[in-house]
Amino acid sequence: MTETAVGSTAVEGTAAQSKSQQAYAAVKARIVEGTYTPGYRLVLAKIAEDLGFSVVPVREAIRRLEAEGLVKFERNVGATVSGIDPTEYLYTMQTLSIVEGAATALSAPLIDPVSIARARAVNEEMRECLEHFDPVRFTALNQDFHSVLFEHCPNPHILDLVHRGWNRLASLRSSTFRFVPGRAQESVREHEALLQLIESAADAETIEKAARQHRAATLDAYLAQAKQ
Amino acid sequence: MTETAVGSTAVEGTAAQSKSQQAYAAVKARIVEGTYTPGYRLVLAKIAEDLGFSVVPVREAIRRLEAEGLVKFERNVGATVSGIDPTEYLYTMQTLSIVEGAATALSAPLIDPVSIARARAVNEEMRECLEHFDPVRFTALNQDFHSVLFEHCPNPHILDLVHRGWNRLASLRSSTFRFVPGRAQESVREHEALLQLIESAADAETIEKAARQHRAATLDAYLAQAKQ
DNA sequence: TTCATAGTTATCGTATACGATTTCGTACTT
DNA sequence: AAGTACGAAATCGTATACGATAACTATGAA
Numbered sequence: 001m002t003e004t005a006v007g008s009t010a011v012e013g014t015a016a017q018s019k020s021q022q023a024y025a026a027v028k029a030r031i032v033e034g035t036y037t038p039g040y041r042l043v044l045a046k047i048a049e050d051l052g053f054s055v056v057p058v059r060e061a062i063r064r065l066e067a068e069g070l071v072k073f074e075r076n077v078g079a080t081v082s083g084i085d086p087t088e089y090l091y092t093m094q095t096l097s098i099v100e101g102a103a104t105a106l107s108a109p110l111i112d113p114v115s116i117a118r119a120r121a122v123n124e125e126m127r128e129c130l131e132h133f134d135p136v137r138f139t140a141l142n143q144d145f146h147s148v149l150f151e152h153c154p155n156p157h158i159l160d161l162v163h164r165g166w167n168r169l170a171s172l173r174s175s176t177f178r179f180v181p182g183r184a185q186e187s188v189r190e191h192e193a194l195l196q197l198i199e200s201a202a203d204a205e206t207i208e209k210a211a212r213q214h215r216a217a218t219l220d221a222y223l224a225q226a227k228q
Numbered sequence: 229m230t231e232t233a234v235g236s237t238a239v240e241g242t243a244a245q246s247k248s249q250q251a252y253a254a255v256k257a258r259i260v261e262g263t264y265t266p267g268y269r270l271v272l273a274k275i276a277e278d279l280g281f282s283v284v285p286v287r288e289a290i291r292r293l294e295a296e297g298l299v300k301f302e303r304n305v306g307a308t309v310s311g312i313d314p315t316e317y318l319y320t321m322q323t324l325s326i327v328e329g330a331a332t333a334l335s336a337p338l339i340d341p342v343s344i345a346r347a348r349a350v351n352e353e354m355r356e357c358l359e360h361f362d363p364v365r366f367t368a369l370n371q372d373f374h375s376v377l378f379e380h381c382p383n384p385h386i387l388d389l390v391h392r393g394w395n396r397l398a399s400l401r402s403s404t405f406r407f408v409p410g411r412a413q414e415s416v417r418e419h420e421a422l423l424q425l426i427e428s429a430a431d432a433e434t435i436e437k438a439a440r441q442h443r444a445a446t447l448d449a450y451l452a453q454a455k456q
Numbered sequence: 457t458t459c460a461t462a463g464t465t466a467t468c469g470t471a472t473a474c475g476a477t478t479t480c481g482t483a484c485t486t
Numbered sequence: 487a488a489g490t491a492c493g494a495a496a497t498c499g500t501a502t503a504c505g506a507t508a509a510c511t512a513t514g515a516a
Contacts, residue, residue: 018303054501056284063288067295075246076468076507095385102326157323161389179516221458282471302499304477444482
């Protein structure tokens with residue numbers, strides 16, 4: 001549906017983009033990178049001025065971000081960066097566990113050995129990362145790892161839903177792993193288990209369940225932490 | 229996210245809607261009811277004139293419909309009603325099988341006996357409908373039935389995805405069942421089985437699998453038919 | 457002191473206007 | 487006769503302008 005490359009902060013087209021698209025990319029980047037923090041008030045006129053556009057394309061950009069859930073919009077009041085309160089986080093993670101699980105299962109048979117090797121290398125980096133723990137880097141690698149697993153999903157709709165979920169999460173500044181460091185180790189282990197399932201061509205149901213469980217476990221760890 | 233009541237063609241707010249929203253509702257209604265058939269060229273100026281608005285709110289409406297996948301938009305060219313070619317249909321059904329399955333499973337423990345009775349009544353009507361078969365009516369009832377099952381889903385994101393899926397399907401004029409009449413009988417039977425699972429408080433996994441399978445079977449029937 | 461109300465400001469919503477791009481038809485050339 | 491180039495029409499993209507709405511502030515009465 002939308003070409004929402006998970007990690008790309010870079011501009012995609014060369015210059016043949018409409019200003020709406022540019023505005024969309026710009027605002028989204030600012031949200032993801034944290035310049036606009038949750039709750040931040042997005043004033044159309046100001047953004048338009050910053051970008052050197054008029055407000056019209058900015059409006060469209062905001063509307064699109066609204067559709068993706070990154071901003072909340074209230075009529076005659078304005079837009080704010082929708083900041084993932086804990087409940088939102090829960091819902092997003094649960095949704096993602098479902099769609100990402102499905103995407104991974106559908107993708108699994110299509111993953112070539114080269115990709116698996118790449119994923120394994122990423123996971124190895126993550127393991128090293130555990131020593132001098134850097135949550136931000138760890139999260140980035142985690143994203144890379146999972147991208148390899150689900151990016152081959154042949155159903156573009158599902159893939160799009162996965163991307164949207166990750167984007168939502170990305171607007172939460174600093175990764176789950178900052179809050180739940182203990183989870184990181186388990187996570188790395190589960191990654192390896194997932195890879196082995198895929199290599200051994202396990203059936204779709206098993207893979208789906210494992211992938212879903214992997215994410216659900218992260219959510220549970222977060223909840224347990226939050227409850228204290 | 230969006231208040232996309234699955235079946236409502238009626239205007240939701242009284243009159244306190246922005247023209248963008250009115251335009252959105254109007255165009256969407258025309259798509260769903262079939263006035264704008266797939267491939268139909270949506271010319272902004274013309275729609276604006278029909279509605280008595282200027283083009284600006286119409287643009288936003290179209291953009292929103294684009295985000296939902298009901299229309300396709302090409303820069304400097306225009307918008308067309310995105311007509312579900314068979315591949316799209318397949319993807320949509322597959323996606324829906326996954327999210328609706330999950331929604332139904334999450335919803336199941338929260339469904340009160342009254343709702344179950346209502347669903348059963350609807351299914352009974354469907355059974356009667358089988359005699360003097362009316363595919364359109366049957367499809368409408370089918371939607372009602374499933375709405376009861378998933379509408380209690382506590383995760384609004386997932387619920388929204390389910391609504392979007394149904395909407396996509398709705399823009400396909402005349403129901404799967406017109407094409408695969410044989411599937412209707414099975415469908416009614418499976419509905420009853422689903423209800424019994426829910427009543428007996430079966431575990432989430434069982435319900436999810438059953439709900440997903442139910443939809444997947446419809447898809448398979450369609451594919452088998454199409455292949456001939 | 458507190459509450460209600462009127463006025464002010466900030467911001468959004470929509471209309472109109474014009475420039476930019478694409479598409480289609482026609483005439484001209486080979 | 488076929489292909490190419492030019493030009494006109496249709497349509498989109500964006501800027502500017504102004505009216506509408508909501509939030510804020512200050513003033514007055516209870």
